[in-house]
Amino acid sequence: MRVRIALAEKGIEYEYREQNLLNKGPMLLQMNRVHKKVPVLIHNGKPICESTNIVQYIDEIHTDGREMRAVKLERQEEMTKEFIAILKTLEEELGDKPHFEGENFGFVDVSLIPLYCWLETECPKIIAWAKRCTQRKSVSKSLKDEKKVLGFVQR
Ligand SMILES: N[C@@H](CCC(=O)N[C@@H](CS)C(=O)NCC(=O)O)C(=O)O
Known part of the structure; x- marks a missing residue:
């Protein structure tokens, strides 16, 4: 079951x-x-x-790109909506804080920031948060080139 x-x-x-x-x-x-x-x-x-x-x-x-390729277009649209709804929930959680846990860069920030280039523009607070995070040296030197990642994902 x-x-x-x-x-x-x-x-x-x-x-x-x-x-x-x-x-x-x-x-x-x-x-x-x-x-x-x-x-x-x-x-x-x-x-x-x-x-x-x-x-x-x-x-x-089934939560990576393989699922997206395998499912029908209709389901892809549904999944995109679900993804945006998740982002909105995260954005609500972030609120006006600089980071998810408040002042300090923490666990949720580390988990989410590598997905930065997937997080399109519907969530302005998330975008601002991502910019803030990418100003940290630990993040900027660890993230892969955004264009390369997006190019791969889109292909
Ligand atoms: N821990 C296993 C338990 C599996 C299990 O006990 N399956 C029972 C049916 S619910 C079964 O196949 N029983 C047959 C047997 O023990 O010979 C799981 O969660 O998959």
Whole structure:
């Protein structure tokens, strides 16, 4: 159920194969050879076992550009809207503070600033925050060339 919820949340289509746990099929026995339990997610022919591992896997593999390329245009538009809604939530959280935690550059700033060039212009406070962060030496010397990153992403 965990896996099905995660797949539905991500809008991923999949083939569901019910198992009779009193008479396990050859695919389950082959794909989960040690524990022989469900659920097993088979992706590109390889099994992932343990429901929480699978949920984490779905989250990691489907939150990057690969997902964007794989999903239909309609879903891409929906995802873009979701992304902007997330940015707006972050912007509300930032408010008029210089950094997410207040005066000091901290955990959320470090986590978010590498995505700077993805954060387009709909959120002026986020843009101002990003400029502020990129003035820090630790950030400016660590960020990759924005044009290069964007070029890759767009391609
Ligand atoms: N910790 C595992 C538990 C998996 C599990 O216990 N699956 C049960 C069904 S809910 C099963 O396949 N039982 C068959 C058996 O133990 O032979 C997970 O979360 O994936």
